[in-house]
Amino acid sequence: MHTLLAKVFNDPIHGLIELHPLCVKIIDTPEFQRLRFLKQLGSTYLVYPGASHNRFEHSLGVCHLAGRLVRAIKSRQPDLGITDKDVLCVEIAGLCHDLGHGPFSHLFEGEFLPKVRPETKWAHEKASIDLFDHMIEKRNLKPEFDKCGLNEQDIRFIKEQIRPEIKDENIVANKRNGIDVDKWDYLARDCYMLGIRNNFDHNRCIHFARVLNVCGEKQICTREKEAGHLYDMFYTRYMLHRRAYQHKTACSINFIEEKKMSEAIDDMEAYSKMTDHVIFLILNSNDKNLAESKEILNNVMSRKLTYKYTTHSVAKRDKMLGKVCYIDGSKEFDREDISDAVKEIIEKKKPGHQDLNDDDIKVQQRAR
Structure with a gap:
């Protein structure tokens, strides 16, 4: 395991974490x-x-938790035949699962690209795999993988862990039930950094995890008494969405547009250089084509939020504030629901407010 070449990181959430030398090469x-x-x-x-906090430290945390969980299962259930190589593959998947995120986190994927490139089916998980392949080739990492005994089949297994669409149930990103180490790290880390209390303890999940045969299929399970603790996990996620991730002011800020950013997703070399610094490129630009974006960002920096938020749902309609509103609801809306709500907002605009059209109405399904 090349213990002497491993590296120790001091993490504010998990304390001292030791990572495999191949993970260090990737880092x-x-x-x-x-x-x-x-x-x-x-x-x-x-x-x-x-x-x-940044996706860098989150990725280290996910790598650490992925390794802890697999090692715990390996130790308790040696009959499963889990190898050190399997553990390393899952750690690398945890480390690289967010490689493909764009500037401003989910804003790039969920708001920006659908507007400037509505035809694309781009997702950050696929970009993570593309950038992972690009990194291995560009940095000549294949010999390093070979030294650790990782072949093409192992690399394919790593990619299955990164992109849930390939395999919907895994340790890093579990689309089957939403219980995964990615969520465990960001719940602990985000609560800590936001100053919000976290009632969920991922250490209990690791301690009680067992692989059982359920309906002819092996699944990671926990004891029945832990059901309430898992409810705490989902409630903490819900609470973070309500209080932080979809905070009304943060949502109002999410309106930035620059065409060339959307072209980078087709070129991993260009995409690998794109970070949150684009906001300062726009702010410091003299390009007349960016004048509107620059004005919006200057307003954001001086807390002049032109775009206002209103809580407005199909089930319970509320007041309209300013020019842009969000449609909020506890169920998935069909197109007719949304269309009717948008029409009502425009028709019932209060006197003195700016004129509204369909483009001014921002539709967002909030997490529940």
């Missing part, structure tokens, strides 16, 4: 170091001053 690449310049919570930093 030392420019493609991974880029994550230092991507804020974990995007524009939420402009509302919560403590939310200055």
Whole structure:
């Protein structure tokens, strides 16, 4: 396991964590170091001053938790035949699962690209795999993988852990039930940085994890008594969405547009250089084409939030404030629901407010 070449990181959430030398090789690449310049919570930093942490430290945390969980299962259930190589593959997947995130976190994927490139089906998980391949080739890491006994089949296994669409149930990103080490780290880290209490303890999940045969399929399970603790996990996530991730002011800030950013997703070399610094490129630019974006950002920096937020749901309609509103609801809306709500907002605009059209109405399904 090359113990003498491993590296120890002092993490504010997990304490001292020791990472495999191959993980250190990956960390030392420019493609991974880029994550230092991507804020974990995007524009939420402009509302919560403590939310200055980056995807870099989150990725280290996910790598650490992934290794802890697999080692715990390996130790308790040797009959499963889990190898040290399997543990390393899952650690690398945890380390690289967020490589593909764009500037301002989910804003780039969820708001920016759908507007400037509506035809694309781009997702940060696929970009993580593309950038992972690009990094291995560009930095000549294949010999390092070979030294650790990792072949093409192992690299394919790593990619399956990174992108849930390939395999919907895994340790890093579990789309089957939402219980995964990615969530465990960001719940602990985000609560800590935001100053919000976290009632969920991932250490209990690791302690009680067992692989059982369920309906002919092996699954990671926990004891029945832990059901309430898992409810705490999902409630903490819900609470973070309500109080921070979808904070009304943070949502109002999420309106930035620059065409060339959208072209970078087709070129991993260009994409690997794109970070949150784009906001300062726009702010300091003299390009007339960026004048409107520059004005918006200057307003954000001086807390002049032109775009106002209103809580407005199909089930319970509320007041309209300013020019842009959000439609909020506890269920998935069909197109007719949304269309009717948008029409009502425009028709019932209060006197003195600016004129509204369909483009001024921002539709967002908030997490529940």
